Each structure stands twice: as structure tokens, then as C-alpha cells.
Amino acid sequence: MREPIDRRRRHILAFGAALTGGFAMEVGQARAADGASGQAAAAPRAASSRRLGPLRSVEAGVLNISYYEEGPADGPVVVLLHGFPFDIHSYVDVAPMLAAKGCRVIVPYLRGYGPTRFLDSKTPRSGEQASIGADLIALIDALGIKRAVFAGYDWGGRAACVGAALWPDRCAGLVTVNGYLIQNIARAMIPATPMHEVAYWYQYYFQIERGRAGLAANRREIAKILWRQWSPNWHFDDATFDRTAAAFDNPDYVDVAIHSYRHRYGLAGGDPRYADLERRLAAQPAITVPTITLDGDADGVAAPTDGTAHAAKFSRRLAHRIVPHAGHNLPQEAPEAFAEAVMGVVKA
Numbered sequence: 001m002r003e004p005i006d007r008r009r010r011h012i013l014a015f016g017a018a019l020t021g022g023f024a025m026e027v028g029q030a031r032a033a034d035g036a037s038g039q040a041a042a043a044p045r046a047a048s049s050r051r052l053g054p055l056r057s058v059e060a061g062v063l064n065i066s067y068y069e070e071g072p073a074d075g076p077v078v079v080l081l082h083g084f085p086f087d088i089h090s091y092v093d094v095a096p097m098l099a100a101k102g103c104r105v106i107v108p109y110l111r112g113y114g115p116t117r118f119l120d121s122k123t124p125r126s127g128e129q130a131s132i133g134a135d136l137i138a139l140i141d142a143l144g145i146k147r148a149v150f151a152g153y154d155w156g157g158r159a160a161c162v163g164a165a166l167w168p169d170r171c172a173g174l175v176t177v178n179g180y181l182i183q184n185i186a187r188a189m190i191p192a193t194p195m196h197e198v199a200y201w202y203q204y205y206f207q208i209e210r211g212r213a214g215l216a217a218n219r220r221e222i223a224k225i226l227w228r229q230w231s232p233n234w235h236f237d238d239a240t241f242d243r244t245a246a247a248f249d250n251p252d253y254v255d256v257a258i259h260s261y262r263h264r265y266g267l268a269g270g271d272p273r274y275a276d277l278e279r280r281l282a283a284q285p286a287i288t289v290p291t292i293t294l295d296g297d298a299d300g301v302a303a304p305t306d307g308t309a310h311a312a313k314f315s316r317r318l319a320h321r322i323v324p325h326a327g328h329n330l331p332q333e334a335p336e337a338f339a340e341a342v343m344g345v346v347k348a
Helices: 004-019 023-036 094-100 129-142 154-166 194-205 209-217 219-230 238-249 253-263 272-282 308-313 335-346
Strands: 056-060 063-070 077-081 104-108 148-152 171-177 291-296 317-323
Touching: 056 129, 063 094, 063 129, 077 094, 077 129, 077 154, 094 104, 094 335, 104 129, 129 154, 129 272, 148 154, 148 335, 154 171, 154 272, 171 335, 194 209, 194 219, 209 219, 209 253, 219 238, 238 253, 291 335, 317 335
Parallel strands: 077 104, 077 148, 148 171, 171 291, 291 317
Antiparallel strands: 056 063, 063 104
16 A cells, blocks of 8 residues: 655655755665565666667757657657656657557657757747647647647656647647646745655756856756656666766757746746747646546655546546656656556557
């Protein structure tokens, strides 16, 4: 039987230790506590050394989007969307699994990551939720795709939710980690409990110019701290991290990330081109496409839930699943579970 209160307490111990330099010791204690409570430790997954390539690119909306594609051209289309601070290699194992099942898999670099670039130097480097949702639709428009399954986590899960909510005719199904991810900006300044607030330290750091300067100077170091905090059971090696960290060298990475975290709290204005979309998102629209929601049992950002809090937002939810021992980067940590969920909505 799950013990959500004790698990959350162990997560906070891990976060607190990370902020005071004792991360490894406290995570070890948390894992020991898991064992004591009857939770069997998952065997470390061997890191895939594969690099997704070759890459393709297409002009889509305000971007030239770089993306990886795998699978038959006539298969059901699945778009896999990564989060912050990650890249397309979150799907290094998921993509071939889905391709082997007959899917046409498209894995784009989001705005501000990897080789994806803005077409115009004057375009605001917005990271608001409407922008990444609009990028998704612009991508499938540019590729001549009428409908696709949208799947993602973190920023990518938000883009997928935005696309599914505002363009349901373009979305054949949805897989989202941590449930309904459309931000309720009107309520963004209402504090969460301290045990949840501590996980968001980086978001508060990014509200001030010291945080912007810190991200610009230490983008890799900050990302590695977040990976360890958010995925305490994921034993990634330096090569795995470095493969993804190269995506943070994008010249727009800092501006897009900082704007994203300021806009979601109502502390930065949006790009006017997305104002109407943001107004529609402010209504917290329901998602009407077939959906499977996932939570990682060891997610260091959002503790796993039974899914009831977001149930009303999904009129066609097929299932809510908790993936044992998985952290925030769920598709890379538990690719079989993620691929299974995607195939569940492909076949719905």
C-alpha cells in the first residue's frame, strides 16, 4: 500500500539536503526508508548511449524547428515533447519502441533548445504556455499532419495539454505527466504548502536578475542539480547528461526559460500574438480527447496523486497510472511505461 505522506516527507528531506550540500546522504536515507516500508528498489536502468539523429528542420510559425523523426511515414503520428531542462533525448528509448509499433514519431526541440531557432531577431523570446502550444500546432501544420497524439511531461506536457484543449480536432489523443498542466495564472500567487514550495526554488530564483545571470552562467550546473532532485532513483551518467546539456547552448535558452517562469506568476507580460490564446487558457478549458495521465512515484517536483484532483478536466480520460520509482523525467526513466501509455491512446 502506498504511503503518500511519508513519501512526500522523504522527498522534502532530499530537497533540503540538496540545498545544503547533503543530497547524496539524504537520498540514500530516503531509499533506505523506502526499503523499510516494503518498497523494493528498482534496478538502475542502463543509460542508452544512442544519439537521436539525423535531425530535420522545418519553418513553422515563428520558428525554424529542429526535430527527429522515426517510424513509417504512413503510421499514426505521435509528437513527443520534452521539458525543462531536458531535450529530445528524454525519448531516446521511447521513440524506437513506438516506431516498432508502427507509429510515425516526431520529437521536436522546443523553442530555446538545441538547433531550433527564431526566424526573426525581433520576435519576443516568450516562454508562455500559449507560445509552446502554438508551436506544436505550427509544427504539425508545416509537416502537413492533420491529427496526432500529443505526449509530454513538464513544459512538453503543458504544450500537449494546451494543444489538446484549444485544438481538439488536431489531437488524436493525449499522454501527460502530472495531469492537467494548463497554468491558472490568476491563482498563481496563492502559496502552496511549504513542502511543495521548496521544490520550486529555481522558479523563485529566476524571478530576479541575479537568477537570470545565474542561469546564463551556470545553465549546466543548475540543470544537473534539478535532475538529481527531481529524479532521485535515476542513475544517469556524465555522458547522458552532457548529450542533453548541449541543447542548453541555444542562444535563446535563458531568455525563453526566464520568461516562462516569470509569465506563469503574472510577473511578465506575454507576446501580444498569443493574447487571445492566453485568454482562452485562463478559462481553464477541459480536455475532450482520449487521455492517459501518469505520475512518477518518485517525482521530486510533483508528488504522485490518485488523479482525482484533475479528473473533471478530462472528459475522456482512459486511465491514471502511477509509475513505480520513476521521477520527473518519466519517459527517459521509464520508457516502457510511457510508450505503453502512448499506444493506449493511439488504439483508443
